[in-house]
Amino acid sequence: MSDYILFEPSKHPLYEEYNQDYLYIFKENKLMVVKDNEKYHVPRRDTIDELNVDLINFQCIGAYDGHNCFCGEITDNINSNSIDFVDLRTYSKYVDEETYLLSSKALLLLNWLKSNQYCGRCGSKMERKEDGNDRAMVCPNCGNIVWPKTAPAIIVAVTKGDKLLLAHNRQFPEGMYSVLAGFVELGETFEQCVKREVFEETGIKVKNIKYFGSQPWPFPNSMMIGYTAEYLEGEIREDKDEIIHADWFSKEEIPGKYRQSISIGSRLIKWFLENH
Ligand SMILES: [Zn+2]
Numbered sequence: 184m185s186d187y188i189l190f191e192p193s194k195h196p197l198y199e200e201y202n203q204d205y206l207y208i209f210k211e212n213k214l215m216v217v218k219d220n221e222k223y224h225v226p227r228r229d230t231i232d233e234l235n236v237d238l239i240n241f242q243c244i245g246a247y248d249g250h251n252c253f254c255g256e257i258t259d260n261i262n263s264n265s266i267d268f269v270d271l272r273t274y275s276k277y278v279d280e281e282t283y284l285l286s287s288k289a290l291l292l293l294n295w296l297k298s299n300q301y302c303g304r305c306g307s308k309m310e311r312k313e314d315g316n317d318r319a320m321v322c323p324n325c326g327n328i329v330w331p332k333t334a335p336a337i338i339v340a341v342t343k344g345d346k347l348l349l350a351h352n353r354q355f356p357e358g359m360y361s362v363l364a365g366f367v368e369l370g371e372t373f374e375q376c377v378k379r380e381v382f383e384e385t386g387i388k389v390k391n392i393k394y395f396g397s398q399p400w401p402f403p404n405s406m407m408i409g410y411t412a413e414y415l416e417g418e419i420r421e422d423k424d425e426i427i428h429a430d431w432f433s434k435e436e437i438p439g440k441y442r443q444s445i446s447i448g449s450r451l452i453k454w455f456l457e458n459h
Pocket residue numbers: 302303304305306307322323324325326327
């Protein structure tokens with residue numbers, strides 16, 4: 184372990200100390216947290232042991248800062264004033280990005296484990312791969328192996344001079360706008376996806392597509408790959424299927440139209456506000 188790489192992925196515990204293990208326990212996709220004034224902490228092993236609850240789909244995810252991390256689920260109700268369950272979007276508002284990413288690793292692995300209980304080829308019950316260091320589900324009947332997967336999606340801030348292209352999606356709360364995003368098709372490059380999504384959703388063509396950053400997004404298993412791009416040509420023509428309204432917004436017109444969070448979409452908008 185080093186300061187350079189704080190999280191070490193592993194399906195086996197890497198450290199001996201037991202009581203200090205971090206346990207990422209979910210109930211119906213909500214994370215168990217210990218409330219401490221206005222702060223949330225992920226419970227340590229000794230706290231969970233005291234609760235005496237049955238953990239299902241329990242697995243080691245690796246170690247963070249020298250402490251083993253596990254994830255699992257419970258179905259029991261918990262009667263404790265200090266324990267709460269929060270969805271990860273809420274949790275993200277109380278913690279830094281690194282801490283948030285740990286919770287998303289845990290939820291991604293749980294979602295993967297739950298979605299691969301049966302073989303997609305022959306329907307037999309799958310088993311966890313025990314040998315080696317790689318994490319996988321194996322079919323004892325036909326040998327099918329399924330590794331954890333993530334679904335890449337692009338998210339892009341398109342600028343035109345001092346304006347930013349934002350869109351209101353059918354599923355958004357009223358008045359909320361975001362940069363454009365969409366899933367990468369099979370056999371498509373990320374850059375092709377940027378061009379296609381922006382054109383399909385708004386009728387705008389773009390140039391100078393540049394990588395911005397990435398963010399795992401465990402709802403349920405995406406990886407957002409962020410880009411910036413510049414307007415090339417075209418008039419806005421919303422697809423009216425997903426995108427109800429799209430427009431070019433100046434810096435002054437944006438505040439209040441987007442939700443501030445640690446999401447990469449929010450970071451792209453902040454990038455525009457700070458650089459234009
Ligand atoms: Zn099979």
